[in-house]
Amino acid sequence: MADIRSLHEAVAELIHDGDTVALEGFTHLIPFAAAHEIIRQGIKDLTLARMTPDVVYDQLIGAGAARKLVFSWGGNPGVGSLHRFRDAVEHGWPAPLEIDEHSHAGMANRYAAGAARLPFAVLRGYRGSDIPARTPTVSTVVCPFTGEELAAVAALNPDVTVIHAQQADRAGNVQLWGLTGVQKEAALAARRVLVTVEEIVETLEPRPGAVVLPTWVVDAVAPVPGGAHPSYAAGYSVRDNAYYREWDGISRDRAAFGRWLAECVRGE
Template sequence: MMSKFIPLEQAVRENLNDGDTVAFEGFTHLIPHAAGHEAIRQGKKDLTLIRMTPDILYDQFIGMGLAKRVVFSYAGNPGVGLLRRMRDAIENQYPRAIETVEHSHAAMANAYEAGAAGLPCAIFRGYKGADLPKVNPNIKSVVCPFTGEELAAVPAIRPDVTFIHAQKANEKGDVLIEGIVGVQKEAALAARRVVVTVEEIVPDFKGLHPNLTILPHWTVTAICQVRGGAHPSYTHGYYERDNATYLEWDKVSADRELFAKWMDDNVLNATPAVFAERTKGL
């Protein structure tokens, strides 16, 4: 049996294909930027990007012309403002047109959970008085056969591959997350393939609460040790959020040429040494 502990470049190359539906999930912290940047470097294209709260990482995919569709429930540069590359794609079809599928947070969370359970759709209370059903034909309603209550229904989310970042993996391949979990567990269990980047690999989780283990080893396809792999978001217990990068992105992303240069310098031509320097001190 081949080891699931492999370099990130190999994990992306073997598990993400052109045209795939992919989730790079994280909520507030543990956003898998390093994995996303590797996918951008490899030029994976025509992707359907799924995430509850796409921020600057998805702005980068969109600005590089690698996304054809984005499924989301909030899009923005958190604490700063717009995703300017996403807006340019929607309003001006630059560098290409993209399709957007917008949901509520509740719908996305329930759709991931339905995917993890192998169900075709999610049924929940929601969208009462909302306008999203007018622009998203995937939002339906059903009547409960027991109570007669009208409920919302959306298709289950089943990514081809989900990428997440976590604090630790043990030598068996179990994955541990501390702090805010978000929907990483459900997004991983809903996917056909799961790639996890971690800050460190430890012999075991002795002394840590067992409920911190959100993914047992048999649910994970590949694990890659990438210190600082969530930067510029934060990793609870390891490093803080790099607010300066999010503020800088507002200026960088507002200009097409400045964006292209930033991507050249910080992603496309970023060697391991460049990444190590950028995350030094985390």
């Protein structure tokens, strides 16, 4: 059952050094505020999983929180590369970063298998790719009914999944809507779940196409208005496009990044 906690309390309770952590959200509802709290608390040695690691993971990697990235695409959407990610991979700064790369379909199926508590998922994919030769989490399986050889991907069960949503009620039931990626699957696959929300409401109003996570699959809810910025929360905010453009310049230079981290995240 979900407790309503402050963001500081929830992160301190649920996320620990060495955990596998998924901060999911597609285009919007990206849990930036939670990522910044992870940095402030000095949590280290994380395996970060995400279908589309963008600026939020660039910041975590640059801050030295990560030792490994499990992902299917990485970039600053509409702008270019992730320079802190590249610096870690190419130069080991601020620490070496191990990578485990997949396709989008492969990552989505890994979460789905984890949510179903199955050991792996089966899909058509990876054929002609060199990814299977570079990761132990992709293999093949022969269909017992047709004899067709298919790709198999190991289930992904994060220690913690963190998502941002629009609303939760006082019992800890969560509702999100708009572009939803794999938030539901990532939450159901995880051992612990933290949700930051725009607001706490008395009653969740039914919305066509919305995703509702019942309180019994969520460990903590933290009210954090604007917690997805610079991404957006449908119905509450708009995307801060200037932030993404400005990030390109900030992240290219280690010293500039360090100044941004001290001022904008750590409040020094």
